[in-house]
Amino acid sequence: MRARLKHIDDRLIWFGFLRLTDHASKFGISDVQGKIDIKTYRNLSDTPPPERKPGPPVAGAAPVGQYVRPSKFTPIFDSPGTLDDLFTTRLEDVGVDMALSIERVLPPTHSVDPDRVRPLLAAIELKESCKLHYQSMTSLAAVERVVCPHALVKASGRWHVRAFDFARKRFIDFSLSRVLGSEPFPAQTAVPANLDDDWFATVSVELVPHPKLSTAQRHIIGREFKMDDGQLVVQTRRALLFYLLDEMRLLAAVRRGEKDAADVPIWIRNFRHVASELSIMDAQRDATAHL
Incomplete structure (x- = not known):
């Protein structure tokens, strides 16, 4: 309860x-x-x-x-919350009756203010457009953007929304921690999510133990990642391929085409295919970075 x-x-x-x-x-x-x-x-x-x-519809209700x-709203739980609470509920008063020494390395978090992003998140579920006051890393000052969001994503330690940007005329990602304010904007016709081709296109990433490893090392890596016959196939949306490679610390190596540059004990068997899919996303970012 x-x-x-x-x-x-x-x-x-x-x-x-x-x-x-x-x-x-x-x-x-x-x-x-x-x-x-x-x-x-x-x-x-x-x-x-x-x-x-129950009864007849009431205007404005x-x-x-x-x-x-x-x-004017006051939560009934006074503990500070994060977006993760939408998916996992922390019951801090549930104790563990055993002596365990457990430590977690927690990097600095990307702060998200619910008052700034609430209309944006609501627009996802209402399938409506929204107006943002947004500070990107490609512009010197915050700008106003009209977007139509359709998905909430957590990747690379940050929360993003996937949305159609009416200025850039395409679907891109917005970091929630960089949203300075948002408000409903139903006057702008919504863009159906099924037009986001990169969201619905999937990429198969075939992971294998890095070839520079010894036979014994490749065996333990296969077991560590639960590989089947020395291979693990990960399916990801093309729109999220960047984040998958980034979290696996393979992004720079794939972009340079240098498997020896990878600083993790795994590599990508279908490297050329994955690099080609990544280049599609990079080209789209570069083409609209000035807008």
Whole structure:
């Protein structure tokens, strides 16, 4: 129950609304149980989302089964949250009754302010356009952008949205930590996600132990990465190939075409194919970098 209440909190914080059907589907519960969760949440909240009773549509009101964040909103959980909470719920009061020495190396995080990105995230689910105030690394000052987002992605330690950029006339990625503000912009006709060819195109990356390794070393690498007969095939969206190679520390080596430059004990068997697919994405970035 606590995990489900935390999910309601997170949806209102980051998206600004909650759908009963989405909540029930995430936890595999009935709509009746979902209504009980929402009623419990409303009873616990100092700023409960208003409830729409069944009946004729009301102008300006949310549809039945959709609960909208009030203008003045206080979460019922006071622990600081991140976007990861949408997918995993941390129950910090659950202890482990065993003595374990566990340490994690945590790099600096990319901060995302929910107040700045809430309309942008809501636009993903509402399939609407959105106006951003965005600071990119290719422009000296922040600019206004009109986009139509369709997917939320976490890669290379950052959260991104995949969106059609009306200025560049193509689908690109926007880092949420660089969004200075966002607002709904339904006046701009939405662009269907199925027009994002790079999102729906897939690339097969055939990973093998690096040929410079000894026989024993190649064997242990195959076991470490659960390779089947010395090979592991990873399927990724072409739009996300850059991030996959970056996280595997293979990006620079693939771009230079130098397998000996790879600083990890794996390599790509179908290197030419992967390099060709990556070059398509790089060319698109270069062609629109000045816009």
